[in-house]
Amino acid sequence: MTLGTPSTQAYGEPWYWDNRYAHESAPFDWYQKYPTLAPLIRLYIPHHHHRILVVGCGNSVFSEDMLNDGYEDVVNVDISSVVIEAMQAKYSNRQQLKYIKLDVRDMNPFQAGSFDAVIDKGTVLFRTLDSILCGNNSRQNATQMLHEVWRVLKDKGVYILITYGAPVYRLGLLKESCMWSIKLHVIAKFGSEGSSEQPVRELTNPVPLEESGSSVEDALGKNPDVHYIYVCTKVGEEIFLLNNFLCLYSTG
Numbered sequence: 001m002t003l004g005t006p007s008t009q010a011y012g013e014p015w016y017w018d019n020r021y022a023h024e025s026a027p028f029d030w031y032q033k034y035p036t037l038a039p040l041i042r043l044y045i046p047h048h049h050h051r052i053l054v055v056g057c058g059n060s061v062f063s064e065d066m067l068n069d070g071y072e073d074v075v076n077v078d079i080s081s082v083v084i085e086a087m088q089a090k091y092s093n094r095q096q097l098k099y100i101k102l103d104v105r106d107m108n109p110f111q112a113g114s115f116d117a118v119i120d121k122g123t124v125l126f127r128t129l130d131s132i133l134c135g136n137n138s139r140q141n142a143t144q145m146l147h148e149v150w151r152v153l154k155d156k157g158v159y160i161l162i163t164y165g166a167p168v169y170r171l172g173l174l175k176e177s178c179m180w181s182i183k184l185h186v187i188a189k190f191g192s193e194g195s196s197e198q199p200v201r202e203l204t205n206p207v208p209l210e211e212s213g214s215s216v217e218d219a220l221g222k223n224p225d226v227h228y229i230y231v232c233t234k235v236g237e238e239i240f241l242l243n244n245f246l247c248l249y250s251t252g
Contacts, residue, residue: 021083027061031121031162031227032187034065036203040185041066041119043204044158044231048072050116053152055104059083062121067096075115077102105144113154120149121162139173146177150234159232166228167209167216180232184209184216189225200226 034041045052048070054063057076066074075098078084087099102109149159159180163170167184174180184207188200200220201207208215220226 018080018082021059021080021086025059025086027059029060029062029121030058031164031189034062034069036187037162037229038065038069039204040229040231041160042069044160045071045117047116051075051114053077053110053115053118055118055120055149056122057083057087057099059087060121062119063097064091064094067094072096074098075100077104077107079103104148105141107148107152110152112151113157114152116154116157118149118153118157118159119162120160122164142173143177146174150178150180153234155234155236157234159230159234161230161232163228163230170228170230171209174230174232178232179235181235182209182233183231185229185231186220186224186226187229189227200224206231 049072051073052066052071052075054074054076057063057078058080063074063076073096076087077100078087079101081101084099084101091097091099100109153159161170161174171182174182185203185205186201186207187203207219
């Protein structure tokens, strides 16, 4: 890495990423690559014609891999003009891939209910939830982002958040921000396609998730070396209240 090791808070500053992308043009995927996540993506986004928004795209090949897997309409946004211009030039001959400079706290160019799915593979400030939580005014900025994600999703659309944040750090924020029905999946960190290691848990098998998130430790043990994947389905108020009632009833 040519820019040295930044402080965690630097990940929350747009200037850092403009500078980084100006100096490092090689593609880089944060957390996981598409082949390791593909079974889950296919499960929750089963129709290739569905319109997908990837927030904090950076210079990842994740969206290219989605196209190669059959998806037909993938919109990518990032706060860094440097990386957006580079990606627009790189994929100028692939019309199914669109790249737009945008702050995810304010996605007014997109109408409400524009997307069937939003994918957030933790990257950088005003691009994804994890990086926003590294910056100043993190809670307020994260809530603004989640409200915008919820707004641009269609009813029953899915927000797929891949993060290092365990339920104790993420579940409350997600539940307080918007009306979601949430499932949790996990995948081993640094997973690679064709790895011979025994998976922590089958990727497509949800982890039992109670209101507090305490059930996760029972299922995975303390401090599991995993990335957490929250699959948040946008629901209306009536369904949201019904799900909460059923959850309370089942644990009562």
